[in-house]
Amino acid sequence: MNTYNETVKPKILVVDDEEGIRKQLKWALSSQYEVLLAQDKQSALKVFKESTPQVVALDINLYPYSDKQEQGMEILEDIMSLDPRIKVIMITGNDKKEFALRAIEIGAYDYFLKPIDIEEIKVLIKRALYIQRLEQENEKLAKDLETRHKFEDIIGDCPQMQGVFAMIKKAAPTDITVLIEGESGTGKELVARAIHNNSPRKDKPFVIINCGAIPENLLESELFGHEKGSFTDAHAQRKGKFEMAEQGTIFLDEIGELSLSLQVKLLRFLQERVIERVGANQRIELDVRIIAATNSNLRKRAKEGTFREDLYYRLSVLGIHLPSLRERGDDILLLMNSYLNRFNRKSSKKIKGISKQAIKAAREYPWPGNIRELENKLKRAVILTSNSLISAEDLGLKPVENNQSKLLKEARQQLEIKFIKEALAKTRGNVSQAARKIGISRVSFYGLMKKYNIMSPNFTLD
Numbered sequence: 001m002n003t004y005n006e007t008v009k010p011k012i013l014v015v016d017d018e019e020g021i022r023k024q025l026k027w028a029l030s031s032q033y034e035v036l037l038a039q040d041k042q043s044a045l046k047v048f049k050e051s052t053p054q055v056v057a058l059d060i061n062l063y064p065y066s067d068k069q070e071q072g073m074e075i076l077e078d079i080m081s082l083d084p085r086i087k088v089i090m091i092t093g094n095d096k097k098e099f100a101l102r103a104i105e106i107g108a109y110d111y112f113l114k115p116i117d118i119e120e121i122k123v124l125i126k127r128a129l130y131i132q133r134l135e136q137e138n139e140k141l142a143k144d145l146e147t148r149h150k151f152e153d154i155i156g157d158c159p160q161m162q163g164v165f166a167m168i169k170k171a172a173p174t175d176i177t178v179l180i181e182g183e184s185g186t187g188k189e190l191v192a193r194a195i196h197n198n199s200p201r202k203d204k205p206f207v208i209i210n211c212g213a214i215p216e217n218l219l220e221s222e223l224f225g226h227e228k229g230s231f232t233d234a235h236a237q238r239k240g241k242f243e244m245a246e247q248g249t250i251f252l253d254e255i256g257e258l259s260l261s262l263q264v265k266l267l268r269f270l271q272e273r274v275i276e277r278v279g280a281n282q283r284i285e286l287d288v289r290i291i292a293a294t295n296s297n298l299r300k301r302a303k304e305g306t307f308r309e310d311l312y313y314r315l316s317v318l319g320i321h322l323p324s325l326r327e328r329g330d331d332i333l334l335l336m337n338s339y340l341n342r343f344n345r346k347s348s349k350k351i352k353g354i355s356k357q358a359i360k361a362a363r364e365y366p367w368p369g370n371i372r373e374l375e376n377k378l379k380r381a382v383i384l385t386s387n388s389l390i391s392a393e394d395l396g397l398k399p400v401e402n403n404q405s406k407l408l409k410e411a412r413q414q415l416e417i418k419f420i421k422e423a424l425a426k427t428r429g430n431v432s433q434a435a436r437k438i439g440i441s442r443v444s445f446y447g448l449m450k451k452y453n454i455m456s457p458n459f460t461l462d
């Protein structure tokens with residue numbers, strides 16, 4: 001379908017077997033619209049496909065197939081399936097109104113009755129075009145909003161995340177080494193993948209290695225490979241992750257865990273783009289892009305001397321800092337809804353949403369495990385809940401008391417303290433008598449004294 005354009009006349013297709021009606025409509029509408037004509041199903045579909053009109057005026061009752069109104073209905077169904085946003089106005093005789101209503105059920109926009117009232121059809125067409133334009137604008141806004149909220153799978157609307165998206169876009173087309181910093185679960189791997197997937201290397205390997213998960217003595221061979229017999233368990237020659245990533249990207253996760261000796265080897269690769277397998281002195285030249293990640297403050301460690309400063313500068317040619325979930329404001333709502341939709345789809349449950357109280361609790365909670373923790377808590381909640389709304393308890397969070405109930409609770413406590421103190425003063429610290437005075441058991445009275453830290457028998461009223 002053509003998008004609405006003020007300067008070009010909108011196209012209207014008139015489908016009617018009666019030449020008189022075709023001529024009448026063409027004459028009446030031509031000043032405002034480009035009027036296309038068809039007299040049967042075949043020509044209607046042909047013109048529709050070729051000229052993509054915005055509005056179709058369609059006769060339900062197409063002669064010479066007068067015994068079956070189905071012709072008009074068939075055309076309606078066909079063009080609706082070609083373009084669900086098309087506005088079709090049915091033309092019908094007074095005696096065929098029920099067909100017009102059926103057509104509307106199928107998806108026709110409106111109908112009008114013969115004999116044709118030109119003013120009426122002009123109003124109908126104008127309104128159809130107006131509504132169509134609103135629908136298009138809405139669709140575009142919704143799309144813009146959705147794409148603004150995310151970059152690939154990374155959801156984020158807060159300014160910090162918009163900044164992260166901008167950095168990803170800047171880094172992706174280049175070979176620049178990138179250092180991603182952020183607390184655990186903030187999406188470092190997701191960002192690394194997004195950079196790779198948007199880079200010219202996207203069809204080549206993306207190889208991940210977690211420098212913190214592999215014992216130091218094995219890590220070197222894991223990264224750079226080894227020759228047969230280079231150490232006790234080296235039964236055969238083996239390629240390392242760097243070689244596997246040739247022409248692609250290597251993601252060095254938890255780079256802060258790299259030993260000083262491996263830091264030197266990595267630095268050498270960054271300077272000369274060559275590696276050596278363990279137990280070999282042959283230099284292998286490689287074309288590998290490096291993306292590294294850390295959840296510790298590497299700059300600080302470089303300053304302190306626990307991480308090589310020169311390597312730090314080589315790695316952080318472009319630094320991307322991922323904010324914690326606590327710093328992302330309303331993004332938590334976007335993320336919760338997105339996970340809810342995803343887990344709803346996977347489970348047979350149809351959970352409607354997240355309760356206000358749960359959202360409040362989620363906003364208060366500090367999320368030490370960030371997005372990963374949020375994802376896990378929602379997954380668990382969807383599995384466990386039997387409510388239509390996810391509650392704070394379903395998420396394993398403490399419900400937040402609202403201000404009003406907090407105030408009430410405080411007022412009640414003040415009153416209780418006052419009663420107890422007065423009763424004790426009047427009975428000179430005799431708990432049994434004091435309890436009787438305010439009409440509760442001795443045990444409960446003691447309970448309250450303990451709760452409010454009120455002493456007896458040396459009690460005095462202050």
Ligand SMILES: Nc1ncnc2c1ncn2[C@@H]1O[C@H](COP(=O)(O)OP(=O)(O)OP(=O)(O)O)[C@@H](O)[C@H]1O
Pocket residue numbers: 153154155156182183184185186187188189190191295335371372375
């Ligand atoms: N902005 C986001 N939008 C949607 N999902 C996200 C976002 N950030 C992280 N996630 C999801 O959270 C989980 C953790 O992300 P990821 O593994 O990338 O974090 P990480 O920073 O590498 O964590 P760690 O430091 O623990 O390795 C993944 O399932 C990822 O898909």
Ligand SMILES: [Mg+2]
Pocket residue numbers: 188189253
């Ligand atoms: Mg990770």
